[in-house]
Amino acid sequence: MVKTITIRDDVYRKLIAAKSGDESFSDFLERLVGEVVNPVDLLRSLRESVELTSAEKKEILDGIRHRRFERRF
Numbered sequence: 001m002v003k004t005i006t007i008r009d010d011v012y013r014k015l016i017a018a019k020s021g022d023e024s025f026s027d028f029l030e031r032l033v034g035e036v037v038n039p040v041d042l043l044r045s046l047r048e049s050v051e052l053t054s055a056e057k058k059e060i061l062d063g064i065r066h067r068r069f070e071r072r073f
Helices: 009-018 025-033 039-046 054-072
Strands: none
Touching: 009 025, 025 039
């Protein structure tokens, strides 16, 4: 079965840069997730797979902090 996913252009460019030249996206994503089931392990396996700028890291962390704050109230 084939599924279609939507990702932003900037994420697409990062994925292209991270995968091997002749590797399909399916093979690349399968390699990244491997046998990982635990979401934390998945994130650890993805660490350093994609380079983020300081601004991108700040935006991600700010979003996480904002969502955590919203759940408290």
